[in-house]
Structure formats: structure tokens, C-alpha cells
Amino acid sequence: MNIPIKQYVAALFEVANEQKATDRVIANLAAIERDSNLIQNILKNPQFTQSQKKELLEKANLNDLAINFVLILSQQNKLGILKNIVLGLKQLRNEQINTIEVRAEIAQPLDKGRLAD
Numbered sequence: 001m002n003i004p005i006k007q008y009v010a011a012l013f014e015v016a017n018e019q020k021a022t023d024r025v026i027a028n029l030a031a032i033e034r035d036s037n038l039i040q041n042i043l044k045n046p047q048f049t050q051s052q053k054k055e056l057l058e059k060a061n062l063n064d065l066a067i068n069f070v071l072i073l074s075q076q077n078k079l080g081i082l083k084n085i086v087l088g089l090k091q092l093r094n095e096q097i098n099t100i101e102v103r104a105e106i107a108q109p110l111d112k113g114r115l116a117d
Contacts, residue, residue, distance in 0.1 A: 005081055005084050005085060005088060006088065008081070008085055008088075009085055009088035009089055009092065010092075012025070012065075012069055012085070012089065013088075013089055013092045013093075015065060016065060016089075017096075019065060021063055021065055022089075022093055022096075023093070024063045024066070025063050025065050025066045025069075025089070026086065026089045026090060026093060028062045028063050028066035029066055029069070029070070029082060029085065029086050029089070030086045030090075032062075032066075032070060032082065033082045033083050033086050039056065039057070039060070040079055042056055043070065043071075043074040043079060044074065044077075044079060050071060050075070053071060053074060054067060054071060057070060057071070070082070073085075
């Protein structure tokens with residue numbers, strides 16, 4: 001079964017909203033995607049059982065919804081789409097709260113006085 005990323009994003013976003021855990025789920029998934037080669041390697045390793053993988057994620061103090069979602073991706077060998085799912089969730093969340101993320105680059109470093117403004 002090949003579920004498009006948009007469907008994963010929409011379903012997860014809906015459930016996270018219902019549980020009032022959207023920001024935490026996004027943060028948890030982003031942390032797994034960004035920081036944790038060890039966790040991803042364990043999740044991809046067939047020598048670890050699902051219960052062992054779940055125990056590892058629980059020790060990382062992650063939201064239950066994020067844990068279950070990552071385990072599903074792991075079972076389906078789809079951890080590679082996690083980055084796109086996080087981006088999609090952030091986009092939906094920003095639309096929900098009427099926020100636009102921007103990245104500003106400047107030609108010269110700001111001094112401490114300017115940073116405080």
C-alpha cells in the first residue's frame with residue numbers, strides 16, 4: 001500500500017489537533033528526523049522488536065501519537081519520508097495559526113545592540 005505523504009500529513013494533523021498535541025507532535029517528529037541517527041538506525045534495524053523500539057522512543061519522552069506514528073513508518077520502511085511529513089505538518093500548523101515562517105539573511109553581522117531590538 002503506497003500512501004501519499006499528503007495523506008499521512010492530513011491524518012496525523014487531524015488526530016494531533018483532536019488531542020491538542022499538534023505542536024508537541026511536530027517537535028517530536030522534527031527531533032527524530034533532525035537529530036537522531038541512532039534512533040533512526042534502531043528503528044530501521046529488524047533485530048529490534050516493535051516493543052523494543054517503542055520502549056526506546058518512550059524513554060526519549062516523546063508524545064504517544066508521535067511514537068505510534070514513527071513505529072508505523074518504521075514497519076512500512078518509510079522513515080525516509082519523515083522530513084517531508086514534518087514539513088507538511090509545519091505548513092498546516094502555520095496555516096492554522098496564520099503564521100508565515102521566514103528566513104532572513106543579512107550582509108553584515110548585527111551588533112549586540114541591534115539584536116536586542
